[in-house]
Structures are given as C-alpha cells and as structure tokens.
Amino acid sequence: MSLMKEFKAFAMRGNVVDMAVGIIIGGAFGKIVASFVNDVLMPPVGMLLGGVDFKELKYVLREDVLNEAGEVVTKGATLLYGNFIQTTIDFLIIAFAIFMMIKAMNRMQKKEEAKPAPxxxxxxxTKDQELLAEIRDLLKK
Incomplete structure (x- = not known):
C-alpha cells in the first residue's frame, strides 16, 4: 500500500501536473499548426509551384504487383517525400512559435529581476534612542 501512496504523492506534485497540462496543450497546439500548414500555408505554396499538392509528391521504388483478378499480390514501396516536407514545415513553425514564447517569457523574467527591491x-x-534624542533636542535649545 505504501507504493500507491508514494505514486499518488509523485503524481500530485505540482511539476508533474504542470508537465501533463503542457503536454496536452502542446498536442492541441500541434494539431492547430498542422491544420495551418496543411490547409492554409501549403495550398498557396503549391499554386506558386505550378499546382503541386505536397501530399501527392512521392517516388515509387516498386509498383504493386497485381494478379489477373486485379488483386494486390505484392505491395509496392513508395517514398512519400511530399509528406515529409509538410511535416518538416510543421516542425519549423512549432519550433519557432515555442522559441518566440520562451523569448518573451525570458524578457518578462529579466524585467522582474531588474526592478530594484523597495x-x-x-x-x-528604541526607547533609549528616543530618550537620547529628546535630551539632545533639549540641549540644543
């Protein structure tokens, strides 16, 4: 039973919960960026390159082998380099966004550290000091 208590203490520690929230938000952010790249960024880029759909860019190493009935007997091999290009662009956008966010957080942290403490x-x-100050003031008069 102590193993369960240790695990519960570990799982409920603040940094573990924060990390879990970060992973969930990161996954959602990744989906947003993937949609941005696939649905907004790549179609105009493909148009500029002569109507190329990057998802369709591939290099066939070996064609599928079909029998007389048209069924696949041996599956072919294909390099999907267009998908790789899109995934690389996804990564670069996510990495740049995280870089900018960390840079902004560091800038805010430096501003906090630069503020002089009041x-x-x-x-x-003390009572003795107050009494001495009164005596001094009386002597000045």
Whole structure:
C-alpha cells in the first residue's frame, strides 16, 4: 500500500501536473499548426509551384504487383517525400512559435529581476534612542 501512496504523492506534485497540462496543450497546439500548414500555408505554396499538392509528391521504388483478378499480390514501396516536407514545415513553425514564447517569457523574467527591491523601512528607534534624542533636542535649545 505504501507504493500507491508514494505514486499518488509523485503524481500530485505540482511539476508533474504542470508537465501533463503542457503536454496536452502542446498536442492541441500541434494539431492547430498542422491544420495551418496543411490547409492554409501549403495550398498557396503549391499554386506558386505550378499546382503541386505536397501530399501527392512521392517516388515509387516498386509498383504493386497485381494478379489477373486485379488483386494486390505484392505491395509496392513508395517514398512519400511530399509528406515529409509538410511535416518538416510543421516542425519549423512549432519550433519557432515555442522559441518566440520562451523569448518573451525570458524578457518578462529579466524585467522582474531588474526592478530594484523597495528599500527596507528603517527600524524604529528604541526607547533609549528616543530618550537620547529628546535630551539632545533639549540641549540644543
């Protein structure tokens, strides 16, 4: 039973929960970027390159072998380099976005560190010091 308690303490620690939230948000962010690349960025790039659909770019190493009935007997081999190009662009966009976010966080952290700490309030004089100050003031008069 102590193993379960240790695991519960580990799983409920703040940094583990924060990491889990980060992974979930990162996965969702990855889907958004993939959609941006596939649906918004690549169609105009493909048009500029003569109507190329990057998903369709491939190099066939070996064609499928069909029998007389048209059924696949031996599966062919294909290099899908267009998909690789799109995935690489996804990665670069995600990496750049994370870089910019970390850069902004570091800039905010430096601003926080650069703020001078407020000067500590001077300690109140003790009774003896107050009495001595009164004596000094009386002597000045």
């Amino acid at each position: 000067a500590p309030e001077p300690p109140k004089p």
